[in-house]
Amino acid sequence: MPRKPDPNLEQSIVEAALRLLAKQGVEAITMREVARAAGTTTPTIYERFKDRDALIAAVTDYHRDRLVSNLTSEDSLEVAATKFFDYCREHPTAVDLLLARIAANIKLRKRGPTYDIVRHNLMKVDGLNPKDAEEMTKATSAMIFGTALLVSKVDDRAIAREMERATCKMMRRLVASYKN
Amino acid sequence: MPRKPNPGLGGAILDSALQLIDEVGVDALTMREVARRARTSTPTLYERFYERETLLWALVDLLQADMYREVQGSSSLPEMSAILLDYASRYPGRLDLMSQYWPRLLGTDRPKPTLELAKKHFVESLRYEPADADEAAQALAALLIGTATLMRNAAPAAADGLRQAALRAVREMCRRVEA
Numbered sequence: 001m002p003r004k005p006d007p008n009l010e011q012s013i014v015e016a017a018l019r020l021l022a023k024q025g026v027e028a029i030t031m032r033e034v035a036r037a038a039g040t041t042t043p044t045i046y047e048r049f050k051d052r053d054a055l056i057a058a059v060t061d062y063h064r065d066r067l068v069s070n071l072t073s074e075d076s077l078e079v080a081a082t083k084f085f086d087y088c089r090e091h092p093t094a095v096d097l098l099l100a101r102i103a104a105n106i107k108l109r110k111r112g113p114t115y116d117i118v119r120h121n122l123m124k125v126d127g128l129n130p131k132d133a134e135e136m137t138k139a140t141s142a143m144i145f146g147t148a149l150l151v152s153k154v155d156d157r158a159i160a161r162e163m164e165r166a167t168c169k170m171m172r173r174l175v176a177s178y179k180n
Numbered sequence: 181m182p183r184k185p186n187p188g189l190g191g192a193i194l195d196s197a198l199q200l201i202d203e204v205g206v207d208a209l210t211m212r213e214v215a216r217r218a219r220t221s222t223p224t225l226y227e228r229f230y231e232r233e234t235l236l237w238a239l240v241d242l243l244q245a246d247m248y249r250e251v252q253g254s255s256s257l258p259e260m261s262a263i264l265l266d267y268a269s270r271y272p273g274r275l276d277l278m279s280q281y282w283p284r285l286l287g288t289d290r291p292k293p294t295l296e297l298a299k300k301h302f303v304e305s306l307r308y309e310p311a312d313a314d315e316a317a318q319a320l321a322a323l324l325i326g327t328a329t330l331m332r333n334a335a336p337a338a339a340d341g342l343r344q345a346a347l348r349a350v351r352e353m354c355r356r357v358e359a
Contacts, residue, residue: 106342107333138345139327143319146279146326154283163283163318170319170353177352 010048013038017059025093029056060101063087063094068113076125077136077175078168080118081144085164088148095152102145115141126175136178143167190228192218197239201273206280211235240281241290243274248293257301261324261350264294265343268328275332279325286318295321306354316353323349 016038020028031052035042049055067087071080088095105112115137122133147167151160196217200209211232215225229235250267254260268275285292295317302313327346331339 103330103333106330106338107335109335109338135345135348138342139323139349142326142330142342142346143323143349144326145330146322146324147319149279149329150283150322150325153280154287156283156287159283159287162315163286163322166315166318167322169312169315170323173316174349174352177355180355 009038009040009044013040013045013048013055014058014062017055018062021059021093021097022091026056026096029059031055056097060094060097063091063098064101064112064114067098068117071114071117073117073121074125075117075121077118077122077140077171080114080121081140081147081168081171082164084114084144085148085151088151089160092152095148099145099149099152102141122175126179128175128178132178136174140171140174143171189218189220189224193220193225193228193235194238194242197235198242198274201239201277202271203273205273206236206276209236236277236281237290239277240285243278244285244291244293248297251294251297256305257298257320257354258347258350260298260301261320262347264324265328265331265346268324269331269339272332275325275328279329282321282325320350320353 013034017029017034020033020037029052031042031045034055035045038045045055049058067084070083070087075083088098102112102114105115118140119133119137122128122136123130128136144167147163151163154160193214197209197214199217200213209232211225212222214235215222218225225235229238247264247267251260251263254263268278298317298320299310299313302308302316303310308316323346327342331342334342
C-alpha cells in the first residue's frame with residue numbers, strides 16, 4: 001500500500017535545506033544531510049525532488065519569493081535596488097543562488113518577477129516611457145546584478161556600502177537623464 | 181653553488197598563469213600546473229609567489245595594465261565601455277578574476293589605471309565633481325562587470341540587447357542632468 005502523501009513533507013524538506021543553506025552555505029545541501037535534518041530518508045526526498053538541482057531550485061524560489069514580497073508597485077528604482085542589496089546582506093548564503101537565477105533567466109530568455117516589477121515601476125513611479133523603461137530595466141538589472149556580485153566578494157562592509165551607494169546614486173541620475 | 185637567477189622566470193610564470201586562466205578559468209588554476217607550463221618547479225614558483233593568492237594579485241595588476249593599454253586611446257566613456265565589454269567577452273576567465281578581486285582592489289593602493297581613466301573622463305569631459313566622479317566610476321564598473329557576466333550566459337540576440345542597453349546607460353551618464 002502506498003504511503004499517504006504528506007502535504008507538509010515537501011515544505012519541511014525545503015525548510016531543512018534552507019536551514020543548511022543559512023548555516024553552512026549551498027555546499028551543505030546534500031540529499032543525505034537534508035534527509036537527516038528533515039527527519040526523513042533520502043529515497044523519500046528523491047520522490048519529491050528529482051535531484052539536488054531540483055531541490056536547490058525550490059530553495060532559490062523561496063528566497064526569490066521572499067525578496068519579491070518585499071517589493072511594492074510604489075517602489076522607485078532606487079528603493080527596489082536598496083531592498084535587493086539589503087536582502088543580499090541579510091542572506092549572504094542565498095546571494096549566489098539569486099544571482100545564478102537572474103543569469104539563468106537571461107539564458108532561457110525568461111523574465112523573472114523582479115524584472116517585471118522594475119520595468120513596471122520605471123514607468124509608473126519614475127515616469128519613463130515603455131521603450132526607455134525596457135532598455136533601462138536591462139541596464140539597471142545588470143548594474144544591480146554587478147553590484148551584488150562585487151559586494152558578495154568583499155568582507156569589508158565599508159567598501160560594500162560605498163559600492164551600493166554609488167550604484168543607487170547613479171540610478172537616480174540615470175532616471176533623471178532618461179526622463180529628459 | 182646557488183643556481184643562477186633566471187630574470188625571465190617571473191614573466192614566464194605570469195604568462196603561464198594568464199594562459200591557464202584563459203583556458204580553464206580561475207578556479208581551476210593550480211600552482212602545480214602553472215609551474216609545469218612555466219617549465220619550473222613548484223618550490224621555485226612558491227619562492228617567487230608566496231602563495232596562490234599572491235600570484236592571483238600579481239595577475240590582477242597585470243590585467244589592470246593590459247586593460248588600460250586597450251582603453252588608453254579612447255576619447256569617451258561610451259567608447260571605453262564598449263572596448264571593456266568586448267575585452268570581457270573575449271576573456272571570460274579574466275572577467276571572473278576581475279570580479280573576484282575588484283572590490284578588494286578598491287581597498288588597496290595598488291594601481292587602478294582603468295578606474296582612474298574613467299574618473300578622468302567624468303571630471304574633465306563631463307564636469308563631475310571629483311567625489312561624484314569617484315562614485316560614478318564605481319557604478320560604471322558595476323554596470324560593465326554585471327553586463328559582461330550576464331552577456332556570457334545569454335543567446336547572441338539577448339547579449340546584444342544587454343550590450344546596447346548598457347552602452348545607452350553610459351551615454352546617459354554622460355549627459356548633463358542633475359539628479
